[in-house]
Amino acid sequence: MEAAFQRPYRHPIGQTAGVHDPAEDPRSMPRHVECQDCHDPHAANGASALAPQAPGPLAEVSGIDSEGRPIASATFTYEVCYKCHGDTAAGTVVVPRRIVQMNTRLELDPGNPSYHPVEAPGQNPDVPSLLPPLTTASVIYCTDCHDGDDSRRVGGSGPAGPHGSLNRPILVRNYSTDDFTQESPLAYALCYGCHSRESILDDRSFKKHKKHVEDESIPCSACHDPHGISAGQGTPSGNTHLINFDARLVSPDPRSGRLEFEDLGRLRGRCYLTCHGFAHDPKEY
């Protein structure tokens, strides 16, 4: 158990946040975390559960529901997380995106143009890369992505839970977000845990996945936001498919001055932007 809290990326139990320097990163969220914020020692048990239901270790812990209301006992795991990563989160941006949003409650709302299915099944009926038993009707946990690198969930010897990891930000598997990352099973292991690498690189949805990811060494994070895009910030044609560009990598298309994705219907879209010095004015698939 202790090893999990000594990992470089962790929940700062009983100490000042260990992940970022508070002097450089003032924020409003509680920066001091205790086991009791996520566990009730009298109620916690080993019962397992199906997403999004909270498992036994979270029994009778307080939370914030999907509408932002405080609740005495969380039914769903994400409600425990929303206590600190919801409306009060000021947070550090890991990947600076075109649309910035630190409130995960707004990012994962089922009314959004797109979102990973943490509260409810997702928007897209065409997700050919999903590995069984996942389907487009599946719901996943925050902790399917945010867990220890040595968690027993992935066959390790450590406890399950978002206690600490070698992978930033507390990710269960490696996820490279640097531009010019050479594609490999390890580089995007987090995504490939649920989405078939073969399917992605075989261009079964976006016809230019291989070109960007493999040939141009562009990371998934250049185009995809892992949480979702809130309806208050995104649009139903510009932010489907978790598209929310890494602001460091893209600039406007010099001809039209536009910087955007446009959904053109099933498995079709186009982009106006410049990336790696290459103008898309626009490029369509």
Ligand code: HEC
């Ligand atoms: C930020 C929230 C959070 C904090 C803080 C936290 N835990 Fe957890 N912990 C979880 C979650 C979520 C799970 C459930 C993981 C699962 O079953 O998927 C869990 C599971 C566990 C488990 C069961 C592990 C297993 O393999 O079934 C133990 C034991 C545990 N936590 C101990 C602790 C202790 C001790 C502390 C304080 C030093 C602590 N936790 C702090 C969120 C937290």
Ligand code: HEC
């Ligand atoms: C009591 C408040 C609290 C709760 C509840 C809580 N967290 Fe956190 N979380 C924090 C704090 C404080 C940090 C440290 C932030 C920092 O140092 O930048 C953190 C860090 C993180 C990070 C790393 C962020 C980064 O920038 O590196 C992730 C991921 C995370 N938490 C996920 C979760 C998940 C998933 C849950 C629900 C199971 C959860 N947290 C519940 C307070 C909380």
Ligand code: HEC
């Ligand atoms: C599909 C995987 C996945 C799920 C599910 C997920 N996250 Fe994340 N999360 C990530 C990745 C990857 C990042 C790194 C940032 C990026 O790529 O933009 C991240 C970043 C974060 C951060 C750091 C701040 C930020 O937004 O960059 C926090 C805090 C966090 N997640 C909390 C949560 C909470 C709380 C939930 C559930 C309510 C959750 N995440 C669900 C993958 C996931």
Ligand code: HEC
């Ligand atoms: C250059 C931008 C870009 C990059 C980089 C990119 N994608 Fe995509 N991806 C898209 C677009 C656009 C779609 C929407 C296709 C459609 O119209 O349905 C998509 C769709 C998807 C889908 C849903 C459909 C399916 O194939 O199951 C998944 C999953 C996905 N991408 C995962 C990834 C992963 C994993 C990576 C990194 C290994 C990645 N993407 C890199 C642009 C990108």
Ligand code: HEC
């Ligand atoms: C724990 C499993 C899991 C992980 C890990 C995961 N995904 Fe997904 N993802 C899903 C599921 C389930 C869906 C189907 C939701 C739907 O039908 O809209 C999905 C859908 C998507 C979509 C399509 C969304 C849409 O609305 O078109 C994209 C894009 C995507 N994932 C990208 C990624 C990327 C990039 C990563 C790595 C950061 C990743 N996923 C990691 C389970 C996962």
